Amino acid sequence: MALRVDERDLGRLQPLARGGMAELFDLPDFRIGEHPDWPMVYKRFKRAVRPVPVFGLEALVKLRDGLHPDQQKAMDQQFNWMLRVVVDDQPGAAGILLPRLDGTYFAKKYNSYGEVSEKPNEAQNLTATDVFFQRWRIPNPSMEERLLICRSLSLGMGKLHRAEVIYGDLSLRNFLYRLEPTVSVMFVDTDAVRPKGGRSALGVQPHTGDWEPPEAVAAARKGDKVGFAVQNFETDRYKLGLAILRILARVPRAGETRDPNHLRSVIPATTLSLLHNSLRGRPADRPTAKDWYQEFR
Amino acid sequence: MTEMLVLPFYVVMDVSYSMTMGHSSDGAHETPIQSGNNVIKEVKVALEDSPLLSDKVRFSLIDFSDDAQVVIPMCDLTTVAPQDIPTLTARGGTSYAAAFRLMQRQIRQDVAQLKADGHKVHRPAVFFLTDGDPTDSDSEWQATFADLTSPSFKERPNFIPFGVGQAKKAILDQLVYPQGKMRSFIQQNPDEAANGIRAMAEILIGSIVGSATSFSEGSESGAFVLPEPDEDESVWL
Numbered sequence: 001m002a003l004r005v006d007e008r009d010l011g012r013l014q015p016l017a018r019g020g021m022a023e024l025f026d027l028p029d030f031r032i033g034e035h036p037d038w039p040m041v042y043k044r045f046k047r048a049v050r051p052v053p054v055f056g057l058e059a060l061v062k063l064r065d066g067l068h069p070d071q072q073k074a075m076d077q078q079f080n081w082m083l084r085v086v087v088d089d090q091p092g093a094a095g096i097l098l099p100r101l102d103g104t105y106f107a108k109k110y111n112s113y114g115e116v117s118e119k120p121n122e123a124q125n126l127t128a129t130d131v132f133f134q135r136w137r138i139p140n141p142s143m144e145e146r147l148l149i150c151r152s153l154s155l156g157m158g159k160l161h162r163a164e165v166i167y168g169d170l171s172l173r174n175f176l177y178r179l180e181p182t183v184s185v186m187f188v189d190t191d192a193v194r195p196k197g198g199r200s201a202l203g204v205q206p207h208t209g210d211w212e213p214p215e216a217v218a219a220a221r222k223g224d225k226v227g228f229a230v231q232n233f234e235t236d237r238y239k240l241g242l243a244i245l246r247i248l249a250r251v252p253r254a255g256e257t258r259d260p261n262h263l264r265s266v267i268p269a270t271t272l273s274l275l276h277n278s279l280r281g282r283p284a285d286r287p288t289a290k291d292w293y294q295e296f297r
Numbered sequence: 298m299t300e301m302l303v304l305p306f307y308v309v310m311d312v313s314y315s316m317t318m319g320h321s322s323d324g325a326h327e328t329p330i331q332s333g334n335n336v337i338k339e340v341k342v343a344l345e346d347s348p349l350l351s352d353k354v355r356f357s358l359i360d361f362s363d364d365a366q367v368v369i370p371m372c373d374l375t376t377v378a379p380q381d382i383p384t385l386t387a388r389g390g391t392s393y394a395a396a397f398r399l400m401q402r403q404i405r406q407d408v409a410q411l412k413a414d415g416h417k418v419h420r421p422a423v424f425f426l427t428d429g430d431p432t433d434s435d436s437e438w439q440a441t442f443a444d445l446t447s448p449s450f451k452e453r454p455n456f457i458p459f460g461v462g463q464a465k466k467a468i469l470d471q472l473v474y475p476q477g478k479m480r481s482f483i484q485q486n487p488d489e490a491a492n493g494i495r496a497m498a499e500i501l502i503g504s505i506v507g508s509a510t511s512f513s514e515g516s517e518s519g520a521f522v523l524p525e526p527d528e529d530e531s532v533w534l
Contacts, residue, residue, distance in 0.1 A: 020507060109346065111342045111346070112345060112375075113338065115342075122347075124347060124349045128348035129348070132348055135345065173349070208510055253352045255348060256302075
C-alpha cells in the first residue's frame with residue numbers, strides 16, 4: 001500500500017477550515033485505492049509547523065494498516081486516522097490525508113446575531129451552561145446521554161491503548177461527540193499521538209492548559225521542563241478521568257474543574273471512587289480505560 | 298475555592314476622522330471604522346462558540362482620538378447582547394497619550410476588580426490599532442507609554458501595535474512591549490486599511506484561542522500567545 005502521495009496529484013483543494021497549525025481542504029477529485037467510497041480531506045501543515053518528518057507520520061499510517069481488519073474497523077469508528085502522508089517539493093511532510101468526518105459529528109449552531117453555521121460538535125460544548133445551548137439551538141445532552149458519551153470515550157481510549165498508542169494531549173477540544181443515530185465520540189488530531197516507545201511525529205506535544213497531570217505540575221514547579229512534558233499511559237488515564245469529570249460536572253466553568261465532589265450526589269459511589277483514583281491517586285493506581293468502560297456498561 | 302484564571306484582552310481603536318476614509322480593494326466599500334466595528338462582532342462570535350474560551354477571556358474596547366473613552370467595559374463579551382454593543386464613530390485627531398493614560402488607569406481598576414471577584418489574572422494584552430501618526434508631541438506620547446509599560450506598573454500589559462493607512466513603522470515599533478517578545482504589524486498597502494483591520498481580527502482571535510488554551514497551572518511564565526500571520530497573506534510588513 002502506498003504510504004505517501006504528492007500534493008500535485010490531489011486535484012482541486014477546496015478550503016474547509018483554517019486553524020493555528022494547519023489548513024483543511026476537501027478533495028472532490030481524489031480517492032484512495034483501498035477505500036474508493038471514502039471522501040477525503042487534506043490537512044496541510046502551516047509553514048510554522050514544518051518540517052514535519054515523513055517517517056513518523058508514515059509509521060502511524062502503517063500502524064493502522066497493520067491492525068487486524070476487525071480492530072481496524074473498530075478504530076475507524078472512533079478515530080479520524082490519517083491514511084496517507086502528503087509530500088511536496090519542500091523538505092518533510094506537507095500534510096496528511098484523512099477520511100472526511102461523518103456529518104453526524106457536526107451541528108448547525110446559531111450565534112447571538114441570529115447567524116447559523118455548521119460546526120464540529122467539540123466535546124467542549126459539554127462544559128457549556130444552558131445559556132450557551134439555548135443560543136446555539138442544539139440539544140443539551142441529558143445525564144444519561146453524557147454517561148453514554150463517557151462510555152464511548154472510554155471505549156475509544158481503550159482501543160488506542162490496546163494498540164499500544166498514547167494519545168498524549170487529550171482535552172475536550174480534540175474529540176467530537178454525537179447523540180444520533182447512536183451516542184458516540186470521534187477522536188481528531190490523531191497526528192499528534194505516539195506509539196509506545198516512540199515519539200510523536202509532530203515533536204514533543206505540550207499539555208493543553210488546565211489538563212496538566214499532577215506529576216507535570218510538580219515537575220514544572222521544580223523547573224524540570226522535560227518532566228513537565230512527559231505524556232504516557234498514566235497521563236492519558238489522568239486526562240480520561242478529568243474529561244469524564246468535566247463532561248458530567250454541569251457546573252459553571254466545568255471545563256476547568258478538577259473536583260470530583262461536584263458529582264457526589266449525582267453519580268454512583270463506584271463511579272465517584274474511580275474519579276478520585278483517577279485524579280487524586282498515584283499514577284499507577286489510575287483506572288484504565290477498560291475499568292471505566294466496565295463502569296459505564 | 299480555587300481561583301479561576303482569566304486573561305484580559307483590550308482592543309484600543311483609533312477613531313480619528315481619517316478612519317472614515319477609503320475602502321478595501323475587494324469591493325466591500327467598507328471604511329476602516331466599519332471594519333473596526335466588525336472586529337468586536339468577530340471576537341464575540343468566536344467566544345460564543347467556545348465555552349472554554351469565554352470562561353477565561355475578559356474583553357474591553359477603548360477608543361481614542363483627541364481624547365479616549367471606554368466603549369465596552371471589561372466583561373465576558375458573550376453576556377453582552379449585540380444591540381447593546383456601541384458603534385464606533387469618528388471624532389477629532391489622534392492622541393496616543395490620551396489612550397495610554399486611560400489604559401493605565403483602566404487596567405489598574407480592571408485587574409483589581411477581577412482579583413476582588415476571586416480571579417487569578419494573567420498579564421493583560423493590548424491590541425492597539427491606529428491609522429496615522431500621533432498628534433501629541435513626541436515627548437508626550439513617549440512619556441505616557443513609558444509610564445504604561447514601566448516595571449513600576451505591576452499590571453503593565455503586553456502591547457501589540459497594528460498600523461494601517463498612514464501609520465509609520467518607525468513609530469509603532471517603539472510601542473512594542475516587551476521588546477523582542479512581541480512585534481508590530483504594519484500594513485503593506487496603506488490604501489487598504491479595512492483589509493488590514495480584518496487581518497488584525499484574525500490575529501486577535503488566534504491570540505485569544507492560543508493564549509486561553511495554553512494557560513498552564515505549572516508554568517511560571519506568562520501564557521500570552523501571539524500567532525504569526527498566515528504565510529499566504531502578505532498583509533503585514
